[in-house]
Amino acid sequence: METQLRAALIGWLRGDPAITAAVNLVDEAETSRAAMPWLALVASASVDWSSKTHTGREIRVALELRHRSDVPGDAADLLRQIEARVEALPDQQSAYSIAGIQFLRARTERRAKNERASLVEYRFRCLAA
Helix, strand or coil: CHHHHHHHHHHHHHCCHHHHHHCCCEEECCCCCCCCCEEEEEEEEEEECCCCCCCEEEEEEEEEEEEECCCCCCCHHHHHHHHHHHHCCCCECCCEEEEEEEEEEEEEEECHHHEEEEEEEEEEEEEEC
16 A cells, blocks of 8 residues: 555645646655755655454655755745645545545755755555455
8 A cells, every 4th residue: 555655645746736836856755867846755654554344554654845945944835735735635546545644744954055855744544445
Protein backbone atom coordinates (compact mmCIF):
# COMPACT_ATOMS: atom_id res chain seq x y z
CA MET A 1 0.00 0.00 0.00
CA GLU A 2 2.87 2.36 0.73
CA THR A 3 4.13 2.39 -2.84
CA GLN A 4 0.60 2.79 -4.19
CA LEU A 5 -0.08 5.69 -1.82
CA ARG A 6 3.16 7.39 -2.84
CA ALA A 7 2.18 7.16 -6.52
CA ALA A 8 -1.37 8.36 -5.83
CA LEU A 9 -0.16 11.31 -3.77
CA ILE A 10 2.37 12.43 -6.37
CA GLY A 11 -0.24 12.16 -9.11
CA TRP A 12 -2.76 14.06 -6.97
CA LEU A 13 -0.28 16.88 -6.29
CA ARG A 14 0.68 17.04 -9.97
CA GLY A 15 -3.01 17.41 -10.80
CA ASP A 16 -3.30 20.74 -8.99
CA PRO A 17 -2.77 23.60 -11.46
CA ALA A 18 -1.84 26.13 -8.75
CA ILE A 19 0.87 23.88 -7.33
CA THR A 20 2.31 22.89 -10.69
CA ALA A 21 2.36 26.54 -11.76
CA ALA A 22 4.34 27.44 -8.63
CA VAL A 23 6.99 24.70 -8.76
CA ASN A 24 9.21 23.30 -11.49
CA LEU A 25 8.80 19.66 -10.49
CA VAL A 26 6.67 17.38 -8.32
CA ASP A 27 8.43 14.05 -7.90
CA GLU A 28 9.83 11.44 -5.54
CA ALA A 29 12.98 12.11 -3.54
CA GLU A 30 15.31 15.07 -3.64
CA THR A 31 16.28 15.78 -7.18
CA SER A 32 19.14 17.78 -8.59
CA ARG A 33 17.80 17.80 -12.16
CA ALA A 34 15.16 20.43 -11.51
CA ALA A 35 15.63 24.09 -10.80
CA MET A 36 14.09 25.34 -7.58
CA PRO A 37 11.37 25.61 -6.49
CA TRP A 38 10.41 21.94 -6.43
CA LEU A 39 8.25 19.64 -4.33
CA ALA A 40 9.34 16.11 -3.50
CA LEU A 41 8.01 13.16 -1.58
CA VAL A 42 11.26 12.56 0.29
CA ALA A 43 10.37 9.77 2.71
CA SER A 44 7.72 7.33 3.77
CA ALA A 45 7.41 4.50 6.25
CA SER A 46 4.60 2.13 7.12
CA VAL A 47 3.53 -0.09 9.99
CA ASP A 48 0.73 -2.60 10.38
CA TRP A 49 -2.73 -1.12 10.94
CA SER A 50 -4.76 -4.25 10.23
CA SER A 51 -8.01 -5.32 11.85
CA LYS A 52 -9.46 -8.80 12.22
CA THR A 53 -11.15 -8.46 8.83
CA HIS A 54 -8.96 -6.08 6.81
CA THR A 55 -5.30 -5.68 6.00
CA GLY A 56 -4.22 -2.16 6.84
CA ARG A 57 -1.21 0.11 7.00
CA GLU A 58 -0.40 3.32 8.77
CA ILE A 59 1.81 5.18 6.33
CA ARG A 60 3.81 8.27 7.24
CA VAL A 61 4.83 10.53 4.40
CA ALA A 62 7.19 13.51 4.29
CA LEU A 63 6.98 16.14 1.55
CA GLU A 64 9.64 18.78 1.06
CA LEU A 65 9.31 22.10 -0.72
CA ARG A 66 12.69 23.50 -1.70
CA HIS A 67 13.09 27.09 -2.91
CA ARG A 68 15.33 30.15 -2.67
CA SER A 69 14.35 33.33 -0.89
CA ASP A 70 15.67 36.17 1.23
CA VAL A 71 12.30 36.46 2.98
CA PRO A 72 11.30 34.03 5.74
CA GLY A 73 7.82 32.69 5.21
CA ASP A 74 7.40 33.75 1.59
CA ALA A 75 6.33 30.19 0.66
CA ALA A 76 3.62 30.09 3.35
CA ASP A 77 0.75 30.42 0.86
CA LEU A 78 2.15 27.65 -1.34
CA LEU A 79 2.63 25.41 1.70
CA ARG A 80 -1.01 25.97 2.68
CA GLN A 81 -2.07 24.99 -0.86
CA ILE A 82 0.06 21.84 -0.68
CA GLU A 83 -1.35 20.90 2.73
CA ALA A 84 -4.93 21.47 1.54
CA ARG A 85 -4.32 19.33 -1.53
CA VAL A 86 -2.79 16.48 0.52
CA GLU A 87 -5.73 16.55 2.94
CA ALA A 88 -8.19 16.42 0.00
CA LEU A 89 -6.73 13.20 -1.45
CA PRO A 90 -9.78 11.04 -2.29
CA ASP A 91 -10.49 8.33 0.27
CA GLN A 92 -11.26 5.68 -2.31
CA GLN A 93 -8.25 4.46 -4.24
CA SER A 94 -8.12 1.44 -6.56
CA ALA A 95 -6.46 -1.04 -4.17
CA TYR A 96 -7.22 0.52 -0.78
CA SER A 97 -9.27 3.12 1.01
CA ILE A 98 -7.98 5.88 3.23
CA ALA A 99 -9.56 5.81 6.67
CA GLY A 100 -7.87 9.00 7.81
CA ILE A 101 -5.30 11.64 6.92
CA GLN A 102 -3.64 13.55 9.75
CA PHE A 103 -1.09 16.35 9.68
CA LEU A 104 1.78 15.45 12.02
CA ARG A 105 4.36 18.22 11.88
CA ALA A 106 6.16 20.77 9.78
CA ARG A 107 9.66 22.14 9.78
CA THR A 108 11.27 24.95 7.81
CA GLU A 109 14.94 25.78 7.69
CA ARG A 110 17.24 28.15 5.90
CA ARG A 111 20.26 26.65 4.22
CA ALA A 112 23.29 28.03 2.42
CA LYS A 113 22.85 30.55 -0.42
CA ASN A 114 19.31 31.56 0.71
CA GLU A 115 17.99 28.09 0.02
CA ARG A 116 14.96 27.19 2.11
CA ALA A 117 13.49 23.78 2.80
CA SER A 118 10.02 23.24 4.22
CA LEU A 119 9.06 19.74 5.28
CA VAL A 120 5.50 18.61 6.06
CA GLU A 121 4.65 15.19 7.44
CA TYR A 122 1.35 13.33 7.33
CA ARG A 123 -0.07 10.07 8.58
CA PHE A 124 -2.39 8.05 6.34
CA ARG A 125 -4.36 5.13 7.74
CA CYS A 126 -5.30 2.80 4.90
CA LEU A 127 -7.30 -0.41 4.52
CA ALA A 128 -6.94 -2.84 1.62
CA ALA A 129 -9.91 -2.96 -0.74
